[in-house]
Amino acid sequence: MSELLLDIKNEYLSFFTPAGEVKALNDVSIQMEQGDVLGIVGESGSGKSVTAYSIMGLTAYPGRLVGGTIDFNGHRINDMSEKELRKIRGNEVSIIFQDPMTSLNPVYTIGNQITEVILLHTDKTKTQAYERVIELLDLVGINDPVKRMKQYPHELSGGMRQRVMIAIALACEPKLLIADEPTTALDVTIQAQILELMMDLKKKIGMSIIMITHDLGIVANMCEKIAVMYAGKIVEFGTIDEIFYNPKHEYTKGLLKSIPKLTEKEHKKLVPIEGTPVDMLNPPIGCPFAPRCDSCMKICLTRMPEYTDISENHYSACWLLQKEALEQGRDKL
Amino acid sequence: MSKLVEVQNLKKYFRGGGSLLKPKYVKAVDDVSFYINKGETLGLVGESGCGKTTTGRTLLRLHEPTEGKIFYDGKDITNVDMMPYRRKMQIVFQDPYASLDPRMTVGDIVGEAIDIHKLAANKSERKDKIITMLERVGLNSEHANRYPHEFSGGQRQRIGIARSLSVDPEFIVCDEPISALDVSIQAQVVNMFEELQEDMGLTYLFIAHDLGVVKHISNRIGVMYLGKLVELADSYELTFHSVHPYTRSLISAIPIPDPIASRNQKRIILEGNVPSPVNPPSGCRFRTRCQYATQLCAEQEPEFKEVSFGHFAACHHLDKVI
Numbered sequence: 001m002s003e004l005l006l007d008i009k010n011e012y013l014s015f016f017t018p019a020g021e022v023k024a025l026n027d028v029s030i031q032m033e034q035g036d037v038l039g040i041v042g043e044s045g046s047g048k049s050v051t052a053y054s055i056m057g058l059t060a061y062p063g064r065l066v067g068g069t070i071d072f073n074g075h076r077i078n079d080m081s082e083k084e085l086r087k088i089r090g091n092e093v094s095i096i097f098q099d100p101m102t103s104l105n106p107v108y109t110i111g112n113q114i115t116e117v118i119l120l121h122t123d124k125t126k127t128q129a130y131e132r133v134i135e136l137l138d139l140v141g142i143n144d145p146v147k148r149m150k151q152y153p154h155e156l157s158g159g160m161r162q163r164v165m166i167a168i169a170l171a172c173e174p175k176l177l178i179a180d181e182p183t184t185a186l187d188v189t190i191q192a193q194i195l196e197l198m199m200d201l202k203k204k205i206g207m208s209i210i211m212i213t214h215d216l217g218i219v220a221n222m223c224e225k226i227a228v229m230y231a232g233k234i235v236e237f238g239t240i241d242e243i244f245y246n247p248k249h250e251y252t253k254g255l256l257k258s259i260p261k262l263t264e265k266e267h268k269k270l271v272p273i274e275g276t277p278v279d280m281l282n283p284p285i286g287c288p289f290a291p292r293c294d295s296c297m298k299i300c301l302t303r304m305p306e307y308t309d310i311s312e313n314h315y316s317a318c319w320l321l322q323k324e325a326l327e328q329g330r331d332k333l
Numbered sequence: 334m335s336k337l338v339e340v341q342n343l344k345k346y347f348r349g350g351g352s353l354l355k356p357k358y359v360k361a362v363d364d365v366s367f368y369i370n371k372g373e374t375l376g377l378v379g380e381s382g383c384g385k386t387t388t389g390r391t392l393l394r395l396h397e398p399t400e401g402k403i404f405y406d407g408k409d410i411t412n413v414d415m416m417p418y419r420r421k422m423q424i425v426f427q428d429p430y431a432s433l434d435p436r437m438t439v440g441d442i443v444g445e446a447i448d449i450h451k452l453a454a455n456k457s458e459r460k461d462k463i464i465t466m467l468e469r470v471g472l473n474s475e476h477a478n479r480y481p482h483e484f485s486g487g488q489r490q491r492i493g494i495a496r497s498l499s500v501d502p503e504f505i506v507c508d509e510p511i512s513a514l515d516v517s518i519q520a521q522v523v524n525m526f527e528e529l530q531e532d533m534g535l536t537y538l539f540i541a542h543d544l545g546v547v548k549h550i551s552n553r554i555g556v557m558y559l560g561k562l563v564e565l566a567d568s569y570e571l572t573f574h575s576v577h578p579y580t581r582s583l584i585s586a587i588p589i590p591d592p593i594a595s596r597n598q599k600r601i602i603l604e605g606n607v608p609s610p611v612n613p614p615s616g617c618r619f620r621t622r623c624q625y626a627t628q629l630c631a632e633q634e635p636e637f638k639e640v641s642f643g644h645f646a647a648c649h650h651l652d653k654v655i
Contacts, residue, residue: 043515157606187380187542189603192586196602214516216587240592258520259590260549262572269527270549272520276485316399 042229111149231288238314376551429489431544
C-alpha cells in the first residue's frame with residue numbers, strides 16, 4: 001500500500017450560530033491514497049462541501065473544528081497557522097468552486113489572475129510565469145491563449161471560465177484537487193467537455209481528485225470510490241461497483257431508486273425517499289435517516305449505529321447490518 | 334385525441350442592443366410549431382438560452398409573441414383578452430424560493446387566484462378550497478397560516494403547485510419545476526405531477542434540461558437548439574432512436590448513473606459553445622458544432638419534416654447520421 005495522501009480521523013465540525021450549535025460534521029473519517037478519485041455525494045446541507053473545505057483549513061466563521069484530526073500530505077492541518085496554510089493552499093491542494101461566474105475577479109484579466117498564483121507559490125520570474133500561463137491555458141483547451149490572457153472574465157462563456165478556474169487550480173500541480181460541484185452551473189454538453197478535461201488532466205499530472213456532487217451519473221463516470229453523506233455523517237463508503245450494485249444503507253438504496261434512468265425501456269414509477277431532509281439545528285438522537293427510513297426499528301431512533309464492514313473497501317452505518325439488531329429481534333415500528 | 338394547445342410559427346424576439354435606427358434582436362424563439370393533445374405531457378429540453386422557457390411563457394402570453402399564432406382548444410388566443418384563459422392555463426415556476434411572495438401566508442398565496450377569479454362564494458368556501466388544494470399536494474391545513482420561509486424547497490414547490498391548481502386548470506406549463514430541488518425530493522414532486530395528471534386529467538408542457546426526468550414524465554419530447562425545434566418524437570423513440578445529431582450528442586453527454594453502462598458509453602463530445610442568439614449561424618443553426626456539417630447546411634435552413642410516423646427532425650444529412 002502506498003502512503004496515505006489524506007487521512008481524516010473522526011472529524012467533528014460545528015457552526016455556532018445564534019440559533020444554536022449546528023453539528024455539520026459528525027465523526028467523519030476519510031482516507032485517500034495518491035491518485036485516488038473520490039466522489040462525495042449527498043443532499044444540500046449534508047456536509048459534503050464542509051468536509052472538503054476543512055482539508056484546506058477553509059472553515060468559515062462561525063464554524064470550528066471540534067474534534068478529530070486532518071492529515072494531508074504530511075501536514076497536520078488542524079494545528080497549522082493561517083500563514084502556514086496559505087503555503088499549502090493552491091500549492092499542494094487546490095479547489096474549483098461551483099460557480100465559475102462569481103469565483104473569478106471581474107476587474108482583473110484572466111492572465112493576471114493565473115500569473116498571481118504562479119508568482120505567489122513558485123520562484124518563477126515574470127517571464128517564466130507568462131510562459132507557464134500560456135502552457136496552462138493550452139492544457140485546459142483554451143484556444144489562442146495569448147489573446148485570451150488579456151481578456152476579462154465577462155468576455156468568456158461559463159464553460160471557458162470553468163476552464164480558467166481549472167487552470168488556476170492546476171498552476172502549481174497540486175497533489176489533490178477538490179472539485180465542488182464544478183459542473184452544476186453548466187449545460188450538459190459543456191459538462192461533458194469539462195469532465196473529460198478533468199479526467200484527461202488527472203492522467204497527465206497524476207493528481208488525486210475529490211469530486212463533490214449530487215449527480216450520481218457524474219460519480220459513476222469519474223470516481224473509483226464514493227462516500228455517501230447524510231446529515232454530516234458518512235453513511236456508506238465503497239468502490240463505485242459496490243455502491244451501485246450492492247448498496248447496503250437504506251439511504252443509498254433510496255437514492256439509487258429515486259433517479260429516473262434514461263436507459264430504462266419501460267415506464268416505472270419512481271420510488272422517492274419520503275419526508276424532508278434533516279433540520280440540522282435539531283437532529284434526531286439516533287440514526288439521522290431514521291425518520292425517513294422504511295425499515296426503521298426502535299433502536300434506530302435512540303442510538304447511532306457503528307460502521308459494519310461489508311468487504312475490505314466497503315462499510316456502512318446501519319442497524320440492519322448489525323448483528324446486534326438481529327439478536328434483539330426486529331421490532332418493526 | 335384532440336389538440337388542446339397548438340402554436341404555429343411562433344416567434345419571440347427581444348430587443349437587445351444596437352442603435353435606435355439599427356436595433357438588434359435576440360431571437361429567443363424563432364419559428365416554432367407544435368401541438369399538445371388533451372391529457373398529454375409534452376417535454377421540452379435544451380441547453381440554457383435555447384428558448385424553452387420563452388416558448389412556455391409566450392404560449393401563455395406572459396410574453397407577447399412577435400409573430401405566429403397560439404390556439405387553445407381550437408380557438409385563436411393570439412390577440413384576445415387572456416383573463417378567461419388564465420383560469421385554464423397555469424404555470425409552475427422554476428425557483429420555489431423566488432416565486433412565492435415572502436410577505437403573504439401560504440393560504441393567501443393559494444387563495445389569491447381564487448379571489449381574482451371569484452371562485453368562492455364566501456369566506457368558509459374559500460378556506461375549504463385552500464385546504465383541499467394544500468392536502469392535494471401533500472401539505473396540511475395548519476400550513477395555511479405559515480409563511481413561505483418556514484418551508485423547505487420541496488414543500489415550497491408544492492405550494493407553487495397548489496397555487497396553480499387552485500383555479501382548477503386544464504393545462505399547466507411546468508417551467509423546470511424540479512431543478513432547484515434535492516435529488517431525493519425530485520422524485521416526490523415528479524410522482525405528484527403524475528398523480529395529479531391521472532386524477533384531474535391535466536395536460537402539461539414540461540420544460541427541463543434534465544433529459545432523464547423529461548423522458549420519465551413525457552409522452553412526447555421536443556428538443557430545442559438556439560430558438561428552433563430540431564427534433565420532436567415520442568419519448569421512447571427520441572431517447573432510443575433519435576436522428577438529429579444534436580439530440581444524439583445531448584443524450585450521449587448525460588452521465589449514466591450506472592458504472593458498467595457508463596464505461597461502455599460512447600460519448601460524442603461537442604466542441605465549442607452555443608452561438609449567440611443575436612447573430613445565429615446562417616442555414617442550420619447547429620452546423621458550427623456539427624460533425625456532419627457541409628456547405629449545404631450553411632446555405633439552406635433544413636426543413637422540420639416528418640421522418641417516420643410522428644417523428645420530426647430538421648437536418649439535411651439524416652441519411653449520414655448513424
